[in-house]
Amino acid sequence: MSFNLTFIGQMIAFAVFVWLTMRYVWTPITKAMEERQKKIADGLSAADRANRDLELAQEKAAQELREAKQKAAEIIDQANKRSARLVDEAKENARVEGERILAQASAEIEREQNRAKEALRAELASLVITGAEKILETSVDAKAHSEMLDKLSAQL
Amino acid sequence: MAGESENLTASSYIDHHLTNLTFGQLPAGTRPGQDQAIWTMAHNGAEAQQMGFMAIHVDMMGWSLVLGLIFFLMFRKVAKTMTSDTPSGFQNFVEMVVDFVQDNVKSMFPYKNPLVAPMALTILVWVFLMNFMDLIAVDLLPFVAQLFGEHVLGADPHHVFFKVVPSTDPNVTLGMAFDVFLLILFFSIREKGLGGFIGELTLHPFSNKNPIVQAIFIPINFVLEFVNMIAKPVSLGLRLFGNMYAGEMIFILIALMYSAGPVLGIFGGGLQIVWAMFHILIISLQAFIFMVLTIVYMSQSFETSESH
Numbered sequence: 130m131s132f133n134l135t136f137i138g139q140m141i142a143f144a145v146f147v148w149l150t151m152r153y154v155w156t157p158i159t160k161a162m163e164e165r166q167k168k169i170a171d172g173l174s175a176a177d178r179a180n181r182d183l184e185l186a187q188e189k190a191a192q193e194l195r196e197a198k199q200k201a202a203e204i205i206d207q208a209n210k211r212s213a214r215l216v217d218e219a220k221e222n223a224r225v226e227g228e229r230i231l232a233q234a235s236a237e238i239e240r241e242q243n244r245a246k247e248a249l250r251a252e253l254a255s256l257v258i259t260g261a262e263k264i265l266e267t268s269v270d271a272k273a274h275s276e277m278l279d280k281l282s283a284q285l
Numbered sequence: 286m287a288g289e290s291e292n293l294t295a296s297s298y299i300d301h302h303l304t305n306l307t308f309g310q311l312p313a314g315t316r317p318g319q320d321q322a323i324w325t326m327a328h329n330g331a332e333a334q335q336m337g338f339m340a341i342h343v344d345m346m347g348w349s350l351v352l353g354l355i356f357f358l359m360f361r362k363v364a365k366t367m368t369s370d371t372p373s374g375f376q377n378f379v380e381m382v383v384d385f386v387q388d389n390v391k392s393m394f395p396y397k398n399p400l401v402a403p404m405a406l407t408i409l410v411w412v413f414l415m416n417f418m419d420l421i422a423v424d425l426l427p428f429v430a431q432l433f434g435e436h437v438l439g440a441d442p443h444h445v446f447f448k449v450v451p452s453t454d455p456n457v458t459l460g461m462a463f464d465v466f467l468l469i470l471f472f473s474i475r476e477k478g479l480g481g482f483i484g485e486l487t488l489h490p491f492s493n494k495n496p497i498v499q500a501i502f503i504p505i506n507f508v509l510e511f512v513n514m515i516a517k518p519v520s521l522g523l524r525l526f527g528n529m530y531a532g533e534m535i536f537i538l539i540a541l542m543y544s545a546g547p548v549l550g551i552f553g554g555g556l557q558i559v560w561a562m563f564h565i566l567i568i569s570l571q572a573f574i575f576m577v578l579t580i581v582y583m584s585q586s587f588e589t590s591e592s593h
Contacts, residue, residue: 131336133309133338133339133341133456134338135340135346135454136463138346138460139346139451139457139460140463142349142353143407143461144464146407150360151403153361153364154357158364161368162383162384164369165372168369
């Protein structure tokens with residue numbers, strides 16, 4: 130064991146291996162490791178973002194659902210109102226129609242009554258005349274008495 | 286063990302295990318009939334000693350490079366197919382290691398520098414792998430090397446020395462520590478400026494408003510701080526070396542028991558397991574400590590505020 134050229138040899142070998150390691154081993158390995166770290170960090174932040182997005186979407190969906198419900202309620206309400214109005218209208222129409230029919234009917238009845246009265250009156254006049262003729266056994270000047278008979282029948 | 290000659294003694298066994306396979310410049314006249322310096326493999330420890338500085342531990346350097354390559358190729362394979370999607374299999378393991386290093390660097394080195402973290406990773410894994418060689422049976426790889434040397438290369442098996450744990454060679458550990466030291470100097474001067482760096486060495490820990498007194502303090506400070514500075518790489522390298530050398534030594538001593546009869550052999554087997562388990566802790570701890578201290582030293586060299 131003596132001090133010799135091995136010392137120099139090892140110095141050179143060490144320097145060369147350190148250089149080789151720095152250039153061909155350390156740099157690529159640490160670079161890839163850093164890359165992976167970055168990837169993981171990115172992935173985590175992406176997951177975070179996705180979570181936030183999901184939350185937002187859920188909130189939005191809930192809000193939309195709420196709105197939809199409200200709208201549906203409104204529509205139903207409107208429909209109810211409308212149906213009530215329709216029913217009311219129908220009732221009113223029916224009432225008016227009924228009244229009209231009733232009025233028509235009573236007018237008809239009145240007209241019939243008048244016509245019957247007229248006919249009765251005419252009948253009565255001729256009956257009266259006939260009766261009177263019979264009583265008097267003379268012809269009565271129909272002309273002279275019709276005026277008086279008309280007055281009579283008008284009083285009836 | 287098999288393959289060893291009969292006249293093996295305990296001390297030659299240990300010697301053999303502590304001698305590196307050394308290639309170097311053998312001075313003239315070391316071997317009989319050799320009249321000029323030659324570059325060759327040392328045949329024994331004495332020849333390796335003779336080579337002095339102009340020699341290289343082939344086994345240490347080889348294993349160091351092989352382990353470094355294993356580390357690099359393993360991690361490179363992952364780096365190439367690295368995906369930022371779900372990781373699987375080996376990528377998980379690599380990412381765990383990288384994450385661990387990154388955490389340590391972040392907590393101890395609050396500055397921006399592209400070099401420190403990869404260096405920490407290299408140290409952690411490479412030093413761990415070097416230390417890990419200690420857990421492979423002490424005789425296995427040397428035995429294989431001996432057979433290989435004898436039958437393939439035609440060498441005398443007694444001349445084939447083979448140590449497999451690079452971190453038990455102070456050249457290796459100090460080599461890395463010295464690289465760290467150079468970086469400390471470089472970053473200190475870059476961050477603090479040459480003046481700031483010299484000031485740090487000479488104006489602490491003693492300082493005085495009186496310029497004459499201060500002038501006396503400067504050499505004292507310099508001696509203290511210089512020792513402090515030099516101690517960093519030396520302690521860094523020697524700590525790892527000492528721990529691993531001691532660990533290997535104990536493995537060798539335990540292995541010696543195998544040749545001392547069945548009772549001691551079985552006892553040695555038990556010890557071997559216990560020590561190996563304990564050593565798992567040491568090898569990881571030492572690799573970790575080497576990395577942490579490197580990060581701390583780097584951090585200190587970046588520290589511009591004078592806080593001590």
